[in-house]
Amino acid sequence: MTLLFPPSLAARIGRLAFVRYGGRLGHHKGGHLSKKTGASLEFSDFKEYHPGDDIRHIDWNVYARTDTYYVKQFLDEQELRVHIVLDASRSMDFEGKWPFAQQIAIGLGQIALKNGDGVSISRTADAAEKPVKRKGAAQSKAWTSRIASFDEPSGNRAVTDSLAGIPHGTSLLFIITDALEPNDVLHDWFRSLAARCRDVRLIVVRSAAEQHPDFSGDLRLVDSEDDRQAEVSMTSSAEQAYLHRAEQHKKKLLESAAKYGVDVLFTSPQTGPENVFSRQMRDARWVR
Amino acid sequence: MGFSSLYNLWTLVFPAALLLYYLFRKRFQPKTVSSVLFWQADRQEEHVSPFIRNLQRNSLFYLQLFALLLFVWLLLGPYLKQDRSSGVPLFFVVDSSAAMLASPGGTSLFDSSREAMKKLMLDEEENRPVTIITTGEEPAVALEAKSPSEAAAVLDKLRVNYADPSMQQAIELVRAQLGEENAEVHIFTDRFDRSEFKEETEGVSWQVHANSRPAANRSIVRFGAVRSGGTVTAIVKLSSDSETAQPGTVLLKDAATGTVLAQKPTSGEPDEEETIAFKDVKTDAAALSAELQTKDDYAADNVSFALLGNEPRAIAVDPSLHELLRKAVEAIQEDIITDDGNRSVPKDALRITRSSDALTEGDRPVLLIGRVDAESEAAEGDLRFTDDPLFSVAAPKEMYVESVYPPFEGYEILARIGDSPLIQRSPRGDLIFLADLEATDWPLQPTFPLFIWSAVKSLSEESATLGTFTPMQRKSVLMASPADLYDMEGEYLSTAEAANTLEAPARPGIYRAADGSAEKLLAVQLAPSQHTVNTGESYTAGKLAGTTGTTTTRKPIVWPFVLVLLVLMTAEWEVQRRRGYPY
Secondary structure, eight states, rough: OTTSSSSSHHHHTTTTTTTSSSOOOOOOOEEEEEEEEEEEEEEEEEEOOOOOSSSGGBBBHHHHHHOEEEEEEEEEEEEEEEEEOOBGGGGGTTHHHHHHHHHHHHHHHHHHHHTOOOEEEESSSOOOOOEEEEGGGGHHHHHHHHHHOOOOOOOOOGGGGGGGGSOOOOOEEEEEEEOOOOOOHHHHHHHHHHHHOEEEEEEEEEOOOSOOOOOOSEEEEESSOOOOOEEEEEOOOHHHHHHHHEEEEEEHHHHHHHHTTTEEEEOOOOGGGHIIIIIIIIHSSSSS | OOOOOGGGGGGGHHHHHHHHHTOOOOOOEEEEEETTTTTOOOOOOSSHHHHHHHHHHHHHHHHHHHHHHHHHEEEETTEEEEEEEOOOOOEEEEEBBBGGGGOTTSSOOOHHHHHHHHHHHHHHHHTTOOEEOOOOOEEEEEEEEESHHHHHHHHGGGGOOOOOOOOHHHHHHHHHHHOOOOOOEEEOOOOOOOOTTOOOOOTEHHHHHEOOOOOOOEEEEEEEEEEEEEEEEEEEEEEEESSSSSOOOEEEEEETTOOEEEEEEEETTOOOEEEEEEEEOOOOSSSSEEEOOOOOOGGGGGGGEEEOOOOOOOOOEEEEEEEEEEHHHHHHSOOOOESSSOOOOOOOEEEEEGGGGGTTTSOOOOOOEEEEEOOOEEEEEEEESSSGGTOOOOOOOOOOBBBOOOOTTTOOEEEOOOOOOEEEEEETOOOEEOOOOOGGGGSSHHHHHHHHHHHHHHHHHHHSSEEOOOOOOEOOOOOOSEEEEEETOOOOOESSSSSSSSEEEESSSEEEEOSOOOEEEEEOOOOGGGGGGOOOOOOOEOSSSSSSSEEOOOOOHHHHHHHHHHHHHHHHHHHHTSOOOOO
């Protein structure tokens, strides 16, 4: 699957690391400083000795000055638990959205794996499917091939129904979707996501035609997921109405997201995976 | 099966339009997109009450149901009752006879009646329907208009038809048109006496506008011409109605060419009759006209026409008849055949006989004097004549008749003595004098030869020509096929409806009637009554409550519903297009 995720891209991504905004970390040792005290080299605080504390951590210099036992505390380094929800509903199978989403998922996973974090991915297509979990840089290839082997999107389950697939203890949640759901549904979804995870990042993949419809004539548009239809005569006013509605939708989506602390990134297959990681995500301070 | 409103076929436009709409409807190309989220218009209305959602879901059903109900409603023929103020109808009866052409005051009576009518109409309220009836052989509705102004605009089309007016018939026509309605009737004529007016006047106001000015009139009351022995003898009888002497000249003309053959002066003494005779006029014209050139107020009766047979017919006289009869006939024609039963009589000869069998023999009319097949009875009473041309030259004033024969059933009666018919005419044209000449003193009177002359002339005229008609008169004629009528200039006028009837033109004159094989002349003469211009009294009979009334009319209301129906159909189509369209 080199075609889907060329090594050059992997090399560029390898240098990146997630910027973390709060939230829990995993229980396992990792490369990310935790707020908890632990065994890292990073000093955190002093604390009076109580029986049971590790005497190795008593700061004897402080004892000399104060005649009281103080214990040095260090910050702990823990792993980041990254989970990716990949929208695999049929609406993703348009104009290169699906491979692009796969590329993003692979890239995100590789960033996590390179930093020694655990990463898992779940798809909306199958609720019963167990999330794919990987940890450690060595798993990078397996991760890539596993995601590349995902089936073409076929289901019509909305991404908003995918809460069950998110593992407990997820510290960083990425959702790759086209977010073509009504605003109120999205609003509710954001609320439940925020309850599930402190750090939710939504990557909205929209194709060029979705951003600016390029068809003409009298069309009976059929929804790919359900059988809803819309008869449209493509005129400039119809297009304007479309753009207006899309703009409204985006505005409301951002409002809801801001309310529940969900970060949103709009991208499109035309941007290319390199740009998404090295430019868009960097600009959004998602990675560094 | 028939259709009562076939003209409504034009509404086929609607289905045709629908069909066109169907053929040229928008065809939407199906295209699958990731989501129609941004394409779908507000579907807020779907989240409404169950009742409205039910309406929406079954909209096609409800629309069709409503359309059908409307259709049933239309079949019931809905209408609105409307009270409309409508004027009482205005009727004008216009005497269209020739006498209306007289112009005692400069303008003709007809023109001044027309002006009066126009003035009346323009003064009237707009909502009154107007009917104008012209008199004639058969009175006719000349004009019907919804408003007086509309009628006034076409009033100039009215023309004189020269026919003898029958006021009673015209009034009957008005009555028939009116039914029970109220109306205002104006009658324009020269004279219509109150004594003749017998109409019920309830609800109808009758206003007679009569001529009040006497016209100075001289007229040719009778003009006859007979060809005998290569020359023509013509008699012109003139009358004068004027108060002063009106001298003039009588011209005898060839009717076809207009060349003057002879002329004689006339003194025109007031209230006097004059007879002017032209003798030995050498002409071979088929028809003659007599023209009186004088200054009077009525020109139409100053011309008269007479037809001349080409060949004088031989006259066969029964020798058993009165000697004076033979003398009288000899005065008309020199060669007389004695019809004593021994000698053969030429077929086309005019027979004067006592034998009643002559009425059925031969194909030419005869003059029958007395009857051999019946007994005569004593007669008493005064002599009375009908207004027949036969007596127009000279009518016997007083006559002693001792006894008369019984009349022939069904024959026209021209003269009576007391109650018994004296002179009859058969449908074929035979003249019958129902008394022996010996039983009367008529042969001794000077009118007798003139009567014989008239009789011979009318009997012989019948054969060579179609005879004399009054204007617009319908008469039976002997023609091979429906005749075409031409005037003397050769201009085509009309064609008769059938072979045996002919309707004369309105204008007096000489006309030619041609069937396939032969051409016969006919003369159109003014009726005797048209030789005088009468004056009468204008009066009003009956009273009208008001000139307006209200009528309730039913105004059908179809169009609004049809429009609603159309809108429904369009809505149905739209629903069908949006939902039930099989893709």
